[in-house]
Amino acid sequence: AQSVTQLGSHVSVSEGALVLLRCNYSSSVPPYLFWYVQYPNQGLQLLLKYTSAATLVKGINGFEAEFKKSETSFHLTKPSAHMSDAAEYFCAVSPGGTSYGKLTFGQGTILTVHP
């Protein structure tokens, strides 16, 4: 069984500050890990994914995440927050193979960016 825990349901940062959204996972198989973002009234959009190629993964909009197997973590960061980053962020894990699209999501973190 797989599970994802996102620490902090709400994170608030100032514009220009570092964004750090935390995600820890549990998986009995080598995981595929994802970060999705959801803007109001829109669907979930893939930010980035880890598929065992490189531990530091770069995504869209300046976000990146680092896979740390020893810590079972896949935290999302962005060096400098922008007002447009305000959204809800979801970490997810997949067992891969024929179940690649069977994602297990965390509970989501709402990011607020204030001027």
Added chain:
Amino acid sequence: EPEVTQTPSHQVTQMGQEVILRCVPISNHLYFYWYRQILGQKVEFLVSFYNNEISEKSEIFDDQFSVERPDGSNFTLKIRSTKLEDSAMYFCASSENILEKLFFGSGTQLSVL
């Protein structure tokens, strides 16, 4: 960028009624999914669908649920006899092939009264 379209955005139904949620996946995609999110809870996998049959389903996806691709463009989720606990946001998703990223629709908010 191509989009997955879901209609309606909001649907209200009475308990015990049948409801059909509709999705138009991206045209060249072959894999289709339904997820749901009950208010305050995590997004949960319901079912995956490929080659006109269910590939995988979760424990939530019991006999009250069914999926269909009736005409080659739509992908539907039917709930036969809705319960109060079926109230949730339902997301459709599609992918070009099994290891490609999922594209999600914006969801249908189902309210069962």
